[in-house]
Amino acid sequence: MSKIVNILKEQKSIPLDKFINIALYDKKFGYYMKKNPLGPRGDFITSPLISSLFAEMIAIWCVAFWENLGKPKKILLVELGPGDGSLSYDLLNSFKNFKKFYNSINIRLLEKSKKLKKIQKNKIKNKKVKWIQKISDLNSGPLIFLGNEFFDSLSIKQVYRKKNSYLEKYVKLSKNNKLDFFFKKAEKKLVKNIKKYKLLSSGNVIEYPSDAIKYLEIIGEKIKKYNGGILLFDYGYTKNKNKNTLQSVKDHKYLNILSDPGNSDITSHINYSFLTKILERKNLKIEKIITQSEFLQKLGIIERASIISKNQTFKEKANMFYRLKRLLHYKEMGVLFKTMFVHNKKTKFSLGFK
Numbered sequence: 001m002s003k004i005v006n007i008l009k010e011q012k013s014i015p016l017d018k019f020i021n022i023a024l025y026d027k028k029f030g031y032y033m034k035k036n037p038l039g040p041r042g043d044f045i046t047s048p049l050i051s052s053l054f055a056e057m058i059a060i061w062c063v064a065f066w067e068n069l070g071k072p073k074k075i076l077l078v079e080l081g082p083g084d085g086s087l088s089y090d091l092l093n094s095f096k097n098f099k100k101f102y103n104s105i106n107i108r109l110l111e112k113s114k115k116l117k118k119i120q121k122n123k124i125k126n127k128k129v130k131w132i133q134k135i136s137d138l139n140s141g142p143l144i145f146l147g148n149e150f151f152d153s154l155s156i157k158q159v160y161r162k163k164n165s166y167l168e169k170y171v172k173l174s175k176n177n178k179l180d181f182f183f184k185k186a187e188k189k190l191v192k193n194i195k196k197y198k199l200l201s202s203g204n205v206i207e208y209p210s211d212a213i214k215y216l217e218i219i220g221e222k223i224k225k226y227n228g229g230i231l232l233f234d235y236g237y238t239k240n241k242n243k244n245t246l247q248s249v250k251d252h253k254y255l256n257i258l259s260d261p262g263n264s265d266i267t268s269h270i271n272y273s274f275l276t277k278i279l280e281r282k283n284l285k286i287e288k289i290i291t292q293s294e295f296l297q298k299l300g301i302i303e304r305a306s307i308i309s310k311n312q313t314f315k316e317k318a319n320m321f322y323r324l325k326r327l328l329h330y331k332e333m334g335v336l337f338k339t340m341f342v343h344n345k346k347t348k349f350s351l352g353f354k
C-alpha cells in the first residue's frame with residue numbers, strides 16, 4: 001500500500017488503469033510480481049489447474065487447426081499470460097501423441113511477472129518452449145495465440161456518463177492516507193474512442209480496456225500477416241452491459257478494490273462484443289462466441305472422461321467428474337466463461353464453434 005500512497009502524495013491522483021497496473025504489475029509492489037496467486041493455496045484457481053482435460057481438448061483443437069492449415073512444417077503456439085505454466089506443460093504432453101504435429105510445433109510464452117516466469121521455467125523443461133518479451137518480436141507463422149484468463153488481468157479505464165459529459169474514474173488519497181475514487185472530466189480522445197466503438201448502449205458505466213486494445217491490434221496484424229488465429233477463454237459478456245465489473249479477490253474471497261492493492265487480484269469481465277469490434281477492423285473472421293462448456297463438450301470432454309474413468313478407482317473417478325463439473329456447470333465456470341476464436345478470412349475452420 002505504501003508505494004501507492006507515496007505515488008499519490010507526489011501525483012495527487014492517478015487514473016484507474018494506472019492504479020490497476022501498479023497494484024498488479026509494479027516490479028516490487030505488484031501482486032503478480034511477488035507471488036504465485038494460483039491454486040488451492042493461492043487466491044484463485046483457473047481451468048488448466050482444475051483439470052488437465054481442459055488442456056487435452058485444446059491440444060486436439062490445435063492439431064485439427066494445424067491439419068486444416070495444410071500441416072505446415074512449422075507452427076508457433078503463443079500462450080499469453082501462462083500463470084504457473086500448467087496449460088503449456090499439459091499441452092506438450094498431449095501433443096506428443098501426434099508425432100508429426102509435435103515435430104512442427106514450437107511454443108512461445110509471454111509473461112510479465114519474473115516470479116511466474118521462474119515457476120514456468122522450472123515446470124516446463126522443453127527445448128520447444130521459449131519466452132518472448134513482446135508480441136511484436138514474432139516474425140514467422142502460422143501463429144496460434146492462446147489465452148486463458150489473460151485479458152481479464154489487464155487494466156481498464158472506467159468512464160461514467162452524466163447526460164452529455166464523460167467523467168473518468170481516478171484514485172486519490174483521502175483523510176488518514178486512505179485511498180478513494182473520484183471523477184475527472186475524460187480527455188477528448190477517450191470520449192472520441194468511446195463513441196467510435198459505440199461502447200455505450202445502456203446504463204452509464206463504460207469500461208474501456210485500454211491495454212486489451214493494444215494487444216489485440218498487434219495480434220490481429222500478426223494473424224493477418226502470418227496466418228493462424230487466436231483462441232481465448234475468459235469470463236465476460238457478449239452484449240454491452242455498461243456495468244461496473246471490477247472485482248478484487250484474495251484467499252478465494254471478494255474484497256474492496258482499494259482495501260489491499262498489491263496483495264489482492266484485480267480483474268474485470270471481458271466485453272466480448274467490444275473485443276470483436278477491434279478484430280473486425282482488422283478484417284478477420286470472428287466465430288460465434290460460445291460458452292466454455294459448449295466448446296469443451298463439442299470437443300468431446302465428457303466422452304474422454306468416460307474412457308479414462310474405465311481404469312480408475314471410485315475415488316479417482318469421483319475426483320475427475322467433480323473437476324469436470326467445475327469446468328462445465330452453468331453455476332460454475334461453464335457459462336460465465338466464454339470462448340472466442342478469430343482467424344483469417346481465407347481459413348475455413350470452426351471446430352468446437354458450430
Ligand SMILES: C[S@@+](CC[C@H](N)C(=O)[O-])C[C@H]1O[C@@H](n2cnc3c(N)ncnc32)[C@H](O)[C@@H]1O
Nearest residue numbers: 032046081082083110111112113148149150153
Ligand atoms: C489470471 S492469470 C492466468 C494464468 C493462466 N493463464 C491460467 O489460466 O492459469 C494472468 C496471467 O497473465 C500474466 N499477465 C498479465 N498481464 C500481462 C502482460 N501484459 N504481459 C504478459 N503477461 C501478463 C500474469 O502474470 C499471469 O500469468
